[in-house]
Amino acid sequence: MREVITRARLEKLGDRQELTFPEGTIFTQAARELIREKGIKINLVPQKSADEEKEPRGPNPEEKEINRAIVTVIGHDKVGIIAAVSSILAGVNVNILDITQTVLQGFFAMIMIVDLSKCKVDFLTLKKMLEEKGEELELRITLQHEDVFRFMHRI
Amino acid sequence: MFLLPFPYSPQEVFETIKMVELENLDIRTITLGISLRDCGGSDVKVVGAKIFDKIVRCAANLVEVGEELERYYGIPIINKRVSVTPLSLVAEGCSEEEFCYLAEVLEKAAQEIGVNFIGGYAALVHKGFTTGDLNLINSIPQALAATERVCAAVNVGTTRAGINMDAVLLMGKIIKKAAELSAERSGISCAKLVVFCNAPEDNPFMAGAFHGVGEPECALNVGVSGPGVILSVVRNNPGVDLGTLATLIKQTAFKVTRMGELIGRAASKRLGVPFGVVDLSLAPTPAVGDSVAEILEAMGLERCGAPGSTAALAILNDAVKKGGAMASSYVGGLSGAFIPVSEDAGMARAAAEGALTIEKLEAMTCVCSVGLDMIVIPGDTPEETIAAIIADEAAIGMINNKTTGVRIIPAPGKKPGDYVEFGGLLGKAPVMPVNRYSAAAFVQRGGRIPAPLQALTN
Numbered sequence: 001m002r003e004v005i006t007r008a009r010l011e012k013l014g015d016r017q018e019l020t021f022p023e024g025t026i027f028t029q030a031a032r033e034l035i036r037e038k039g040i041k042i043n044l045v046p047q048k049s050a051d052e053e054k055e056p057r058g059p060n061p062e063e064k065e066i067n068r069a070i071v072t073v074i075g076h077d078k079v080g081i082i083a084a085v086s087s088i089l090a091g092v093n094v095n096i097l098d099i100t101q102t103v104l105q106g107f108f109a110m111i112m113i114v115d116l117s118k119c120k121v122d123f124l125t126l127k128k129m130l131e132e133k134g135e136e137l138e139l140r141i142t143l144q145h146e147d148v149f150r151f152m153h154r155i
Numbered sequence: 156m157f158l159l160p161f162p163y164s165p166q167e168v169f170e171t172i173k174m175v176e177l178e179n180l181d182i183r184t185i186t187l188g189i190s191l192r193d194c195g196g197s198d199v200k201v202v203g204a205k206i207f208d209k210i211v212r213c214a215a216n217l218v219e220v221g222e223e224l225e226r227y228y229g230i231p232i233i234n235k236r237v238s239v240t241p242l243s244l245v246a247e248g249c250s251e252e253e254f255c256y257l258a259e260v261l262e263k264a265a266q267e268i269g270v271n272f273i274g275g276y277a278a279l280v281h282k283g284f285t286t287g288d289l290n291l292i293n294s295i296p297q298a299l300a301a302t303e304r305v306c307a308a309v310n311v312g313t314t315r316a317g318i319n320m321d322a323v324l325l326m327g328k329i330i331k332k333a334a335e336l337s338a339e340r341s342g343i344s345c346a347k348l349v350v351f352c353n354a355p356e357d358n359p360f361m362a363g364a365f366h367g368v369g370e371p372e373c374a375l376n377v378g379v380s381g382p383g384v385i386l387s388v389v390r391n392n393p394g395v396d397l398g399t400l401a402t403l404i405k406q407t408a409f410k411v412t413r414m415g416e417l418i419g420r421a422a423s424k425r426l427g428v429p430f431g432v433v434d435l436s437l438a439p440t441p442a443v444g445d446s447v448a449e450i451l452e453a454m455g456l457e458r459c460g461a462p463g464s465t466a467a468l469a470i471l472n473d474a475v476k477k478g479g480a481m482a483s484s485y486v487g488g489l490s491g492a493f494i495p496v497s498e499d500a501g502m503a504r505a506a507a508e509g510a511l512t513i514e515k516l517e518a519m520t521c522v523c524s525v526g527l528d529m530i531v532i533p534g535d536t537p538e539e540t541i542a543a544i545i546a547d548e549a550a551i552g553m554i555n556n557k558t559t560g561v562r563i564i565p566a567p568g569k570k571p572g573d574y575v576e577f578g579g580l581l582g583k584a585p586v587m588p589v590n591r592y593s594a595a596a597f598v599q600r601g602g603r604i605p606a607p608l609q610a611l612t613n
Contacts, residue, residue: 004215006267026215029269070163072172102165111168124226142172144229151413153167 007031015039022047067117068097068146071130075139077108084137085112088129092120113146171410175230179383179445180411182418183438184234185221186359188366188374188431189213191240191275199253202246203260210237210264210273213373213428218269220425224418232418233380233440233580237265238364239275241308247287251294258298258305265304272347274364276307279354282316282603292322295329299344300336306362312352312549314556318604323549326350327542327598331565334534338567341575345564346497346529350545352552352559357432358488363560374431375423376488379415380438381408383445385475389453400454401474408435408478416483434488435479436524437471439499441582447471447492448501448511459501460511468492469522489558491524497577497584498529507574507585513544514590521551526559531575531584534567541565543594546604554607 005021007030013019018041025044027035035042071089073081082099089096094114101110119126127143134141174180194205214237221235239245239261246257258276265273276298278288295307309326312318330350334342349363356367359376366374388407392400415433423430439447448459451467472492480486494516496502505511513530520526526548532541545561552559566575569586576583 004212006211026219028211028215028267029218030267070168072168074169074172100165104165104169109165109169111163111165113162127226127229142176142229144171145227147417148228148230148414149163149168149171151417152171152410153163 002026004028005031007034010034010038010040013038013040017041018043020045067115069114069116069123070144070146070149071112071114072142072144073110073134073139074104074107075137078137081108081110081137081139084133085110085130085141088133089114092126092129093118094126174384174410178387179381179442180414181231181233181380182377182415183380183436184236184359184361184378185217185232185418185422186234186236186238186274186364186376186378187214187217187426187428188238188357188364188370188376189240190366190370190372191242191245192368194245195247197248199246199249199256202249203257206239206245206257207260207264207267210239210261211267214268214270217426220422223425224421228418228421230414230418234271234361236270236359236361236364237268237273238359238366239273240366240368241277241279242275243278243285243288243291244368247285249287249290251290251297254291254294255298255301258294258302261305262302270304272304272306272361274306274308274361275366276305277309277365279310280319280322281310281313281352283319284322292325292329295348296333296336296344299333299347306347306349306364308349308351308354308363308365310351310354311545312553312604314353314553315606315610317606317610318352318546318549318553320546320598320604321601323350323545324539324542324598324601326545327538327540330541330563331538334565334567341531341566341569341577342534342564343577343581346562346577346581349560349562350549352549353557354560355488355558359432359434360436360438360489360493362562370431371429373428375419375426375428376431376434377415377419377422378434378436378438378488379412379479380436380440380445381411382437382439382447382450384411385437385471386444386446386450386453389450397470401470404471404474405478408475409482412479412482430485432485432487433479433483435476435483435486435490436488437475437492439493439495439502440580441498441500443500446499446501447494448499448505452501458508458510459505460515464515465518465522468494468519472523489524493525493528494519494523495529495562496587497531497575497582498580500582503582503584506587513587517547517551520548520559521555524558526552527561527563529562529564529581529584531564531566531569531586532589533571533586534565534569536565536589537593537595539593539595539598540589542598544589546598550604553604554609556609
């Protein structure tokens, strides 16, 4: 069972302290607020337990199972859309498995299926990178896990 | 890895994107049910400490996990909440003041873990009261006035036991008192108090959520939403016949519910607790386009509440269930369309224009999931009249073998036509007129309405 740190446990501490907890410690929402208010610094150290849990070390065990995602791009067609998206993907070692494009109600629409299993950044970072690129190019770029589509459209 | 042919059509992909980005597809709530049955004891301070510890230990990262999943799947999860064992069962021996103390403990625990509502300040009295039940019920007005996040529920009837009319009359009193104690905020305490018949044990929706006695140590229940998505389907198919429309709603409900299933499974895995149920409810919010009333209007009614409203709601409710039941492995909770007035902008408008009355709402509750929900009535409505409204609604639930509830707010000092604003997801609503003829002599008879023939199924 992972340790839970509550606000009460941190309340007695002074400002700007530095504390060390084992990795995986859970902080309640109230404790997090207090950490921000008091400017407490938290160090999380990896824990070596005797019977090393089956959880593999890594960003998130979940990421291992779901490794495919769908990138969509909607907007006005212009030069370099695919290049822009694929260079971001290549930069973080994401493989494009399939790509299709079509025109939907007058808009350019592109769909890519990508393999994230060797991705160098986590899912949320990649999502943000793509969304920012989209804003720059005045396009709507989304990244969604394949699960969302699989659950919704396949039984 | 081979992928032949392309596994999703562009229409499918963009349908999903559109649902999330334009039609308010969201998960209404993930609610962690926590059993407090191991928190009993004779000293209320000790009981309180045990309750606080258990809730915080089990739900410490509920909000964090919820937010993580929102970003991960790109689907908003509006509420993260906690429901607990009905407190009357946990702290049977407590006095009224001690129950109020425990309500504050629940409030503190909710604050600590960052959830906006915690349900389970509840008593099950469908056949009669224990001393603890009575103390808890009598403490409700005080407890709700002293807290922000605690939600109370009282079950006054079941199909198998009949209706406890003493409890019904008492709840009329309690609702009035709760409104008076929160008079400066238009009786907002009553928005956190539901009187049930046939209360479900695994309902994830507030204010009526509690963790029933047959439930495991912890369970994660999911409430899906999606009136916006259904509304868009109905609007885009103006000319189709009702059978076809029902099929379209069914297909859409399936897709919406699948998202609930996906998020529920992911959340239960990350939290390390068993997955309970998906509640297939169409839960509106005050946001424009997220309204059940607007769906009924898109089906062809000039205003919700017009003749035909009950039939339209019946089609909608049934289609949502049929689609949803196929989409999830475990379905439970309330499962049906909600028709709250203040929480649904379309309902509030229909009520303000006089299209929708309490009597019509009562008829509509015969075919949908919950009951008279978030209805504001004049502050001078007698407690016997409120009790009689509860009795009517409980009778519908008892005879039809379904859950019904009453969440009614006698707003102090308000008259029909006034507007009351609760803020946030509770929304705002006009004060609706109540039939002025009295049922006092009827409800004061007390006793127990015998269980109907429907109970004799063995």
